[in-house]
Amino acid sequence: MRAVITVVGKDTMGIVAKVSNFCADNGVNVMDVSQTILHEMFCMIMMVDASKMQLPFAEFSDNIKAYGEKEGLKIHVMHEDIFNSMHRI
Amino acid sequence: MMNTGDILETISMIEDEHLDIRTITMGISLLDCCDSDIKKSCDKIYDKITRKAEHLVKTGEQIEKEYGIPIINKRISVTPIAMVSACSGGNPVEYAKTLERAAQTVGVNFIGGYSALVQKGFAAGDEALIRSIPEALATTEHICSSVNIGSTKAGINMDAVALMGQTVVDAAKATADKGCIGPAKLVVFCNAPEDNPFMAGAFHGAGEPDCVINVGVSGPGVVSTALKKIPDGNLTDVADVVKKTAFKITRVGQLVAREASRRLGVPFGIVDLSLAPTPAVGDSVAHILEEMGLEQCGCHGTTAALALLNDAVKKGGIMASSHVGGLSGAFIPVTEDAGMIDAARSGALSIERLEAMTAVCSVGLDMINIPGDTPPEVIAAIIADEAAIGMINSKTTAVRVIPAIGKTVGDELDFGGLLGGGPVMDVSMISPAKFISRGGRIPAPVQSLKN
Structure with missing residues (x-):
């Protein structure tokens, strides 16, 4: 399955590395990244492939959210289907 | 890659604008649980609900996490209890207690269907069930009740309307010490839908399949x-x-x-x-x-x-x-x-x-x-x-x-x-x-x- 991860927080050094490392450690492959800084706020949207992940997806979602909070980032994980069904006919 | 604007729009809908799935409601038919012995009838109901809805709450929570969309309530609706009660006779409150026990076992927020459909008149079990509503709502926490007193095809049963006026008052009095919560769980319908997933009016209509997700x-x-x-x-x-x-x-x-x-x-x-x-x-x-x-x-x-x-x-x-x-x-x-x-x-x-x-x-x-x-x-x-x-x-x-x-x-x-x-x-x-x-x-x- 594919999922969309969004990361928002105050810009600090190495956010991209931290989040992608977290994904890699869990067997989640980053397929595409779009990232920008808006008024010192870091915003990143990642499209990932989670089909090779060992953990149940719900657990990964909880873990990365908790990891985000520890790092001062708001991290959201959502199944790709939500976006597809909402925005495509 | 998907459109960034679309992604941000979806996230702000959920984060800031309270977009949620209000309820997943499992409709369960109890018609095959009827028995002339009320105790057996109650046992069958408890078994069927806890079997069918065993994974309802857990599945709802999994979907919530995986898709990242809040699912606020997981609920159950059942065949109008007046129909089951008509077969067994006895005090209908026993059914309310059974439903309450089943609701607590499977962990749902509400169970709807302590109901009677009387738009044209009272059949066996209907009047006894309506009269038991105040007690049923006062002695349980998760039960919702509804009564259909009219329809476009049948007209309005004014005897039932009068009875419901009294029932609403009695339900309030019976729960006066709990902030009059009784009538908040009681809906009086005209043209009640048989597949409504929202409480307090949800019940599982007689024309519905054995089990269904709404x-x-x-x-x-x-x-x-x-x-x-x-x-x-x-x-x-x-x-x-x-x-x-x-x-x-x-x-x-x-x-x-x-x-x-x-x-x-x-x-x-x-x-x-x-x-x-x-x-x-x-x-x-x-x-x-x-x-x-x-x-x-x-x-x-x-x-x-x-x-x-x-x-x-x-x-x-x-x-x-x-x-x-x-x-x-x-x-x-x-x-x-x-x-x-x-x-x-x-x-x-x-x-x-x-x-x-x-x-x-x-x-x-x-x-x-x-x-x-x-x-x-x-x-x-x-x-x-x-x-x-x-x-x-x-x-x-x-x-x-x-x-x-x-x-x-x-x-x-x-x-x-x-x-x-x-x-x-x-x-x-x-x-x-x-x-x-x-x-x-x-x-x-x-x-x-x-x-």
Whole structure:
């Protein structure tokens, strides 16, 4: 399955590395990244492939959210289907 | 890569605008649990519900996490208990206790179906069940009850209307020490839908399959925010924005319904595309109407604005789901809607205005606190008025009013949680007693020659 991860927080050094490392450690492959800084706020949207992940997806979602909070980032994980069904006919 | 704007829009709908799946409701038929021995009947019911709904809550939570969309309630609706009770006889409250036990075992928030369908008359079990409603609601926590007293095909059963007026009062008195919560779990319907996933009116109709998944979506906040982006658009633009937003909301509901149905191995029934408000700020149907340009909900123009909203929600939602059903439209429960509560407090919103609104929206007089000393025949007459609107217009209408025992106009009554709370509203006490005491039936209406 594919999922969309969004990361928002105050810009600090190495956010991209931290989040992608977290994904890699869990067997989640980053397929595409779009990232920008808006008024010192870091915003990143990642499209990932989670089909090779060992953990149940719900657990990964909880873990990365908790990891985000520890790092001062708001991290959201959502199944790709939500976006597809909402925005495509 | 998907459009960044679309992704951010979806996330802000969920994070900031309270987009959620309001309920996944599993409908379970109890017709095969009937037994002439009430104890055996209860055992079979408990076994069937706990077997069918064993994974309902867990599955709902998994979907919530995986898809990142909140699913607020997991609920169960069952065959109207009057039908089961007709077979076994005995005290129907036993069934309420069994349902309560089953609800606690599977962990659902509510179980609906302590119901009777009496639009044309009382069959075996119906009257006993209705008379037991106050006790059933007072001695359980998770049971919801509903009674259908009229329909476009059958007319209105005025004997049942009179009985329900008394039942509502008794339910309030029986729970006076618990903030009169009883009648908040009791709905009196005309043209009750058999596949409604929303409480308190959910039950599993006799024409439904053995087990089915129905999903209710919500999202008044999303519609309100979308309308903020077109402050100067005309009403054609407003209807268009509501349609597009309703489409997006319903697509999420359809996705969750399909996924829940697949994982539970239970057929998908319907998506109910209703705008169901909560007391949370930013989740109000009244605020949508105010966003359209009304100074406050309840002023002249409210009915027109609500008609536009209700119709546009249906138009947008219908294409987004393979099966639409239930109530589908805009809900106007007073105590559950921050904007309605304000309007009721300030006097902008009256019961008469709410009654007019129910002619164009999907439900009826919902969650309205009335003075504790309101006579049963006045409540019966409120029910009769609502049922007449539903009967003539071939739509569902309902009454869920709460007599606030020991309180009067202007006092507040709070239920907490999704049921909210609000002021006691003024009710005309001019007596309809003679009209109600006549009993009998109001005949079914002509459905042609509609001028």
